[in-house]
Amino acid sequence: MLAIYKKEMKTYFNSMIGYVYLALAVAVLSLQTYMNNLLSGSSSIANTLSGFFPMIALAVFVPFLTMRIMSEEKKQRTDQLLLTSPVSVEKIVIGKFLSLATIFAMEMIVVALLPVIISSYGKVNFVSSYTAIAGYFLMGLAFLSLGFFISTCSENQIIAVIVSFVSFVILVYLTSFAALIGSSNRAAFIVAMVIAVVVCGLLYYMLNNMVIPIAVFVVAAGILAFLFYKKESVYDGFVLKLFSALSPMSRFDTFISGTLDLDAVVYFISFIFVFLFLSVQTVKKRRWQ
Amino acid sequence: MIEVKNLTKSYDGHLAVDDLSFSVKQGEILGFLGPNGAGKSTTMNMMTGYLSMTDGTVVIDGHDILEEPEEAKKAIGYLPEIPPLYNDMTVNEYLKFAAELKGVKKSDIPEQLNKVRNLTKLTEMQERLIKHLSKGYKQRVGLAQALLGSPKVLILDEPTVGLDPGQIIEMRELIKNLATEHAVILSSHILSEVSAVCDHVMIINKGKLVVADSPENLSKHLERQGEVSLGVKGEKSRILSTLNAVIGVNRVEFEKESEGIVYVTVYTGKEDLRESIFYALATAGLPIFEMRVVSKSLEDIFVTLTGDDAKEAEKLMAENADNEETKEGSEDAADKEEE
Incomplete structure (x- = not known):
């Protein structure tokens, strides 16, 4: 595991990706700080981190960091070295993810200095500042884990970048999509059906078996339709509830408002765990094809 | 050292490897022979745990590759068909990474690197970036990687591809020397190579074992005509x-x-x-x-056995069987004469 971690760190800083990523991410975060804190004389780092540029740093730059992490191994056939060595797939995935987390942590060290710098010009609420920074860090790790999973699925780095970018944008604007879809129960029913299809599609992808996903879908669709015709009230406000339950932004907002919410921490940790688990399963599953 | 039983792999109902069984002891070199796409690489990938089998078992040094993967993989040095190299590393960086990955003790790493570099004659190239190496040197780096940690079993997929004639001879000598300490399996579609190096040859076609014998017996069989x-x-x-x-x-x-x-x-x-x-x-x-x-050579038997003309192959196999029977028969007759 340590060998893989060291190798990844070396690769990022031998190939410039690491430096370019850090330079760009720190530059846009600093730009937001300049606009929010220096120009308008605010001392709140929380408002800075929830601004436009920090979101760009996550949605646009993170895909470039994660794109190669697994897809390149597959393309160069170096996965044959890793997977035939006496190291488990779990350790390979964790080693690689830790290297991504380390690079992201380097970026956060710079961000962590900002409240200290600003404090020399006036009063800074350190507790709420560092809560917000912790929230940004957790959300970044969550995005890294999703980007990691997407890189595991594709041999092509360009596809990995594009799919990651689109997924991140959807995640950031998830609650806005809820408003777009509307609050009618019919829309809620359709959304629930779409989710059933997606879940069964994932099941099919993971199991390579048609029978189980179809059976699950028939049962799920039956229950959903039954509820829709017999007890429509179940769908009241379903879309909004569901989307905000899934949205990382609603969790991030609790950090921004300065409260360290246990639910939000658990949400991000589960998010990371789920996508790393899916990555491990995807690598293992490839052996069976 | 290596026990393979009823190994089978099917892709969507198509059999890539069909019920292969064999074993290799320490000090032996087994050669897989077959045209491209015969299932040699698939078999090797299953033996090393890169692919999983549809059916059958692979036991390496007493450890089942599926049940105790880490123990079994520790005993294997594997050179895949395309050497798994990181182009942006130098030879030394790469070998050090591979050694750490294989769990070689930190204090043993410098000595191990030195040993494999000398064996594969990479000492002069050790500071070069892998992407700047020629194909022959890349192949050697791949082999050096497989030798790290002195594994008991060496699995080499077409080890001489991309080497020049001089290097091919060197590589054969190297493999022969390695076989004293390791059990070696190598694959090739070049017959002269297999007959020069291996103690046993398995000719595989379309995933099936066609014939298994020592190279001497195979050529003897041909000399009859x-x-x-x-x-x-x-x-x-x-x-x-x-x-x-x-x-x-x-x-x-x-x-x-x-x-x-x-x-x-x-x-x-x-x-x-x-x-x-x-x-x-x-x-x-x-x-x-x-x-x-x-003159008929191993090439001919190979072409006959693996060609599309399956009937001819069957005929040869049948002749082979007949031959053994008549041999036994004549021995019997000899016994009777003595009586």
């Missing part, structure tokens, strides 16, 4: 009847006739009939313009 190609001036029917009358000739096949010269192929038994053919034709007043022994 001889072929003489002839160019004779004269009348076709007379030439054919004269040749057919020679004792020991099994069959004469007419090839072509051009400018009054008749070209034929004479199929004989084991013995060299060139002298008798010469005298027979000379007595008949038919001048020989050309005479040449068509």
